[in-house]
Amino acid sequence: MAATAKNGAIAPAQFPPPVDAVAEFVAAPEAGEDERIEVGVAIVGGGPGGLAAANRLLQLLAEDPELLEQLGEVPVAIVEKGKVCGAHNLSGSVMKPGPLKELFPDFDPKANPAVYTEVEDDAGVWLRNDKKSLTLKPTPPNFANKGNWVISISQLCRWMADQAEEAGAYVLTETAAQKLLVDGEQVVGIVTGDKGRGKEGEELGTFEPGMEVHAKATVLAEGNWGHLTGTAVKRFNLAEGKQPPTWEIGAKEVWKVKKPFGKVVHTFGWPASPRKKDAMAGGGWIYPMGEDQVSIGYVVPLHTPDATVSVHDLLQTFKSHPYVKDVLEGGERVAWGAKAIQAGGLLSQPKLTVPGAVIVGEGAGMVDMARLKGVHLAIAAGKIAGEQIYQQLKAGSNDFSGYERAIEDSLVGKTLREVQSNRGLLDSHGLTVGAALSGLDFVTKGKLPPGKPTLHLDKEVAVAVPDKPISDLYPQPDGKYYFDKLSSVFITGNATRDDAPNHIRIEKRVPRQVAEAWKWMCPAGVYEIEDDQPKEGYVDVTVNYTNCVQCGAITARGGRLTPPEGGDGPAYQVV
Structure with a gap:
């Protein structure tokens, strides 16, 4: 039997995948x-x-x-x-150009289709709630990006x-x-x-x-x-x-917009919970990609105890904020993607x-x-x-x-x-204390505060569906501004054969809490709980592996991604 916490939470690590x-x-x-x-x-x-x-x-x-x-x-x-x-390949992506220019001294960003914008302005924005925002002055030093390049990593x-x-x-x-x-x-x-x-x-x-x-x-x-x-x-x-190692996961969209957006923006705060116990030290971004496109995305840790945390749906929620809506209004989504991120450093x-x-x-x-x-x-x-x-x-x-x-x-x-302690400090505390400590760590180049944070495997964090889950915030897809997971996978050009072997290893019969965490976690809708499964106790997980965009999140959260047949998976173009 699985060990269960007082709130009914269970760690996915108790159900290791069938792989050696x-x-x-x-x-x-x-x-x-x-x-x-x-x-x-x-x-x-x-x-x-x-x-x-x-x-x-x-x-x-x-x-x-x-x-x-x-x-x-x-x-x-x-x-x-x-x-x-x-x-x-998928990334935000704002790149420091130095190493690329060292490797290719004649690289011309103005003549290369992978480079969209040289950053001229930047900002850090605190989304205080679902309506209000505050632009920080000056821009926090870790969000300073002037002179960097906004690129498409897939094109690069x-x-x-x-x-x-x-x-x-x-x-x-x-x-x-x-x-x-x-x-x-x-x-x-x-x-x-x-x-x-x-x-x-x-x-x-x-x-x-x-x-x-x-x-x-x-x-x-x-x-x-x-x-x-x-x-x-x-x-x-x-x-x-x-x-x-610890992991995070990001989801990204590229939008064709009606009016130019000229600055690299990083946000923190809403819709992620600021409380330490929720372990949701996430944030969003908006990057200009030339005159008529923007990259928009959201990142959240993969060790959240709320089983309904979904980076795809948090991105849709993020888009409902007036600060973001003002950028995207009248525009059209042209690309989507998702990827896990190694955060242990x-x-x-x-x-x-x-x-x-x-x-x-x-x-x-x-x-x-x-x-x-x-x-x-x-x-x-x-x-x-x-x-x-x-x-x-x-x-x-x-x-x-x-x-x-x-x-x-x-x-x-x-x-x-x-920066070795930076993310661990942010994850180990609530938003206010975590931001203060990680900021101190950044400006002192790791000298303060003393000591090193302790990291834990994401899959060892017990998960459950709380009384007030974060999923209560998620907007309903309308196919125009808010999108579901399957329509998002479709525009990646995913080419996995319907009759290909399953490349995802999980224990398929697990407690409902673990199954819910996998279902919500996956940005591509790979893990499904059929309607005939019980509301409590053990359930069978359906694996729709042909949807997989190979983000890697399941490896962090208790399963094991293995390589599919060569050529399968997404065909990212501009992300």
Whole structure:
């Protein structure tokens, strides 16, 4: 029987998913020379970190024809599960441009379709209730963004992939990295996922088996939920002595608007509860995307005890505030997406290297949650990874531990050290105290208050439907201004086959409280409680896995997302 708190709350962690990551997702090399793919460097993930690593490595190899020849016909391979690089990438996104300009000195933001606006004005806004707002003067320093760029991360990744391909990379899109290839105590590549299996795993007429991809170096740059990154952390015990990772989830819409909106705005307060016990230290944003578009979104932690917390519906509620309505009035929604966010930062960052492999980007907690930025850190880390791998391959070694030291001494390490306590302080207190303490932490660069907050796994937080749930605030969808989850998934271009195998692992019979938390949590409506299920006690959860936009939230909240067939999932264009 599940342990139940006094208010009837139950922790999802009591119902672990049927998965053994090390047993299922680690393999020893078996394929003969004619049955495997040999590459120099395998990069898992076509996001900003992986693509930065590929481009920097190829820049160095262009000046070293001898090493380039030694790496064979495919010196660099990028393995990306989306239809194209960028198809599964989503961010706000306001980016610090420095690392990108270092990697591409000739980058022209005015001529690149990924860059919409150079920020000229910014603001922090407190939404005091559902009607009132207060713009803070001056703008809080962590919300200062003048000189940064508003970008489309999906478009930026497409552009970076083009640069890598022109430089000699082999880009394997629609290809899932299913297993980590391990020989003894070193990573020697990956195994790609099968294609063309049916719902029960049977081979269809289009079946193609996965392949072993052998590499002298492997870069794990999978983004937030990191299927193979998580597997490597467990296999090599990389998180020893670290606090557990914590997660948040964001939902985003892009609107075509009638009037220009000229400033980057971050909000806090309503509709999230300000009370400590509700653990809802969330907030919203409004970013200009050129003259006639805006990005609007909302972020909330994934450890809220109220089972009805839904980031998608909180975003719809956020849009009902007069401050937001004034921006969107008369406009039209043109895009939507959702993604979980690694929020533990340096406190939960695992060891970044094992023999033969390095971890880059958000999968390694490289997100500045105080400033709400991670793209520039992923690019900076990818560049460092490319340089360190080049040096070690040149020396005939697969010991990449120098990458770890280089990260510590870089912009990435400096930033993460300064803000390592920031989000934990905000989450550990109510809005007023949490904002004050996290603000003090920010301006003193982590020196005050003393000590470090304690992080807890999101899935260990007990959940229940309270007497007055946050869902009472959610507006009814009208298909014009307020939208439901399924119509939102539709406009992502989600291409998952109806007869594809289920890639989501959960315990399907759980207490109603846990099922409700999963149902509300998911922005894509994947988890459903049928009408014939009891109102109390255990229920059967229906998994509509073809809706999945691979946000990763279920991995934080008690399940396990695994890679779907390559090419499945969303096809983000402008988010």
